[in-house]
Amino acid sequence: MNRTTRRMVVGAVAWGIVAAVIADDLPRVLIIGDSISVGYTPFVKSALSNRMEVVHAPGNSAATVTGLKRLEHWLGNTPWQVIHFNFGLHDMKTIDPATAESDMAKLVPVEKGKPWVPLDQYEANLRRLVQQLKKSGAALVWCTTTPVPEGAVGRTPGGEVAYNAAALRVMQAENVAVNDLWSFVGPPDKRLAMGGRPKDVHYTEAGSRSLAGEVVKAVEAALKRGCLSCSTGARWPDGARMVSRPARRSGRGGRSKAGCCINGPASKAAISSRNAFSAISNSNGSGALPKMRTTESSIV
Numbered sequence: 001m002n003r004t005t006r007r008m009v010v011g012a013v014a015w016g017i018v019a020a021v022i023a024d025d026l027p028r029v030l031i032i033g034d035s036i037s038v039g040y041t042p043f044v045k046s047a048l049s050n051r052m053e054v055v056h057a058p059g060n061s062a063a064t065v066t067g068l069k070r071l072e073h074w075l076g077n078t079p080w081q082v083i084h085f086n087f088g089l090h091d092m093k094t095i096d097p098a099t100a101e102s103d104m105a106k107l108v109p110v111e112k113g114k115p116w117v118p119l120d121q122y123e124a125n126l127r128r129l130v131q132q133l134k135k136s137g138a139a140l141v142w143c144t145t146t147p148v149p150e151g152a153v154g155r156t157p158g159g160e161v162a163y164n165a166a167a168l169r170v171m172q173a174e175n176v177a178v179n180d181l182w183s184f185v186g187p188p189d190k191r192l193a194m195g196g197r198p199k200d201v202h203y204t205e206a207g208s209r210s211l212a213g214e215v216v217k218a219v220e221a222a223l224k225r226g227c228l229s230c231s232t233g234a235r236w237p238d239g240a241r242m243v244s245r246p247a248r249r250s251g252r253g254g255r256s257k258a259g260c261c262i263n264g265p266a267s268k269a270a271i272s273s274r275n276a277f278s279a280i281s282n283s284n285g286s287g288a289l290p291k292m293r294t295t296e297s298s299i300v
Contacts, residue, residue: 027223028078029054029199030138032061032085036146036211039203050217052082063117065242066103073133080138082222084179084215087126088145088163088205089201091117094154107154123166129176139222142171143215144182147191149201179218181211 029052031041038056038197045054057074061067095105105116106260117125133140144167145160169294171178185191192198195207203211 001155013058013225019038026051027081028052029082029084029219029223030074030080031056031215032074033057033143034060034062034086034172034260035202036062036087036089037061037084037086037143039208039252040212040215042128043209044136044215044219047212047216048088054219060090060104061085061087062104063087063200064122064129065117066090067129068082068125071129075133077167080136082141082219082224083217084135084143085129085133086143087122087129087168089155089158091115091125092145092148092155092159092163101275109153110156111153113154118160119166122163124294126167127174130170130176140176141179141218141222142167142176143179143218144168145183146181146201146211147188147196148201149188149191149196149199152201154198155201177222179219181214182251184211184214199278215257 029036029044029048031044031054033056038060041054042058048054055078058196061070061074067087082286090105092115093107094110095116096108096113099106100116130140130142144164148155148160150157160182168178170176185194185196194210195204195297197203198208
């Protein structure tokens with residue numbers, strides 16, 4: 001091997017090491033959720049490739065009862081920078097009671113069973129999950145549960161509204177940012193137009209791609225603005241809207257550190273059973289759900 005060839009080989013090896021270090025140092029994003037998130041995760045990964053390492057928790061994360069049993073395994077020892085998570089469609093689904101203790105209870109028609117996780121238990125479970133997730137040091141982003149259309153087996157159309165309201169109470173109390181996919185999907189006609197399947201809670205490829213666009217924006221905002229969910233002890237008072245301070249890296253390979261701040265004013269929060277998303281109102285009284293500031297992103 002001559003000197004020139006040797007230099008090329010050494011250079012290639014060195015570049016490979018540098019590339020490996022760069023890849024290893026990419027921000028890590030964990031997505032926790034049901035089959036809706038399984039559907040959009042590939043598009044999120046594609047859009048964020050070479051910028052973030054995006055991983056979905058193994059399989060379908062199912063209900064909050066599953067999350068309480070499996071969360072430690074899902075988190076592992078990985079230093080996650082952002083965790084985007086949802087539970088709801090499986091909590092509210094009607095199940096065969098004999099399968100309630102399994103990780104994936106059996107779906108049955110509404111008249112033949114009962115909800116897997118009743119609303120009050122769902123709220124309590126979700127609070128416990130959020131408190132455990134906070135210990136990871138990651139920026140947390142809660143994703144609202146998408147609409148249940150007419151004709152969907154084992155779920156009551158619109159039943160997700162009450163579950164979303166319960167989740168919003170938890171996220172408000174715990175200062176967790178919200179990615180409002182429920183509002184993004186919208187009413188039945190809009191849902192069908194954007195790729196929602198009729199009589200089915202799932203989405204076409206086009207629908208999953210659209211949902212992924214919102215997830216990408218929420219993840220980018222969480223990472224760029226360092227919106228750690230109350231790790232600094234910052235409170236989210238009634239009538240205020242949470243935004244975030246710029247992130248500070250703790251050092252090479254370390255977790256991002258940042259604080260939450262308050263951006264207001266906004267009108268007083270009020271949970272409404274008629275409309276789960278009138279919970280936090282803007283100063284103009286629009287009733288909009290509190291959202292993270294986002295950036296435009298393209299989905300490939």
